[in-house]
Amino acid sequence: MSEYLLLILMTVVLLIMLFIKCLGKCRGVYQTVRSWFWLLAVLWLAFMLGRYGVATLGMLMSGIALWELWRVIKVWTWRDGLFVGCVGLFGLAWVWLALTVKPLSVLLFVLFAVQVCDVCQYLMGRAFGHRLFASKLAPNLSPNKTIEGAVFGVLLMMVLSLPVGRVLTDFGMGQLVLLAVSLGACGIVGDLLESSVKRRHQVKDMGAWLAGHGGLLDRMDSLLVSVPLFAVLMVVL
Known part of the structure; x- marks a missing residue:
């Protein structure tokens, strides 16, 4: 259950990141969201390992x-x-x-x-x-x-x-x-x-x-x- 929830959150954050990048603005916000994606990815990997x-x-x-x-x-x-x-x-x-x-x-x-x-x-x-x-x-x-x-x-x-x-x-x-x-x-x-x-x-x-x-x-x-x-x-x- 936790792994699936993390995957959903990662997908949402990735979509937000791509949307901000397409805008071509808000570079600081984009970097923050990108960091959140990688943090969630590390967390997902940890939970996958038990x-x-x-x-x-x-x-x-x-x-x-x-x-x-x-x-x-x-x-x-x-x-x-x-x-x-x-x-x-x-x-x-x-x-x-x-x-x-x-x-x-x-x-x-x-x-x-x-x-x-x-x-x-x-x-x-x-x-x-x-x-x-x-x-x-x-x-x-x-x-x-x-x-x-x-x-x-x-x-x-x-x-x-x-x-x-x-x-x-x-x-x-x-x-x-x-x-x-x-x-x-x-x-x-x-x-x-x-x-x-x-x-x-x-x-x-x-x-x-x-x-x-x-x-x-x-x-x-x-x-x-x-x-x-x-x-x-x-x-x-």
Whole structure:
């Protein structure tokens, strides 16, 4: 089921990419969409290889993220060490989930919820930002994030992820609501943690090899706290 869903997503992204290319404009958007296609392709390959493939993907993600940190950070502080610990904890939690969670497509639901939440926060922030709250979510860390975007973004993600969760997991509706809200909130925390590292070391992106996204750590920052929390919830639930 998860492999077929990834193939559908890859097909949709490929069609969007071809459409943008035919327009001959929006080069930055085209590069971002193209990067999404390759990310989905790698994810599809990992799920095709089964549990060990998904576990290996988690180890590779952690390794690349640590390499990006080592390359960017010149003077280390205890906060940077704490962030490195978050990356390592993410890797351990991902591998444990990949080898134990049933069905394996549950991990795809986690990825969907967290990544879609980023998009929902952006859309809700653009639509309702500063309508209810004068202050921003964390102006010193991420000046563009609004409280409205965070709150309504998580709620929108929850609505979108519930039907996906019913297909990919065996959880009940109440469990899916709890998971969606928890994953969305933790995704925001992970994003802010990475923003604090970048602001402290005055870098815009952790890397430049993933066009339109920055480095891999810029793409997976929302997973750093949400995946370990999900591992804990899997034990509890």
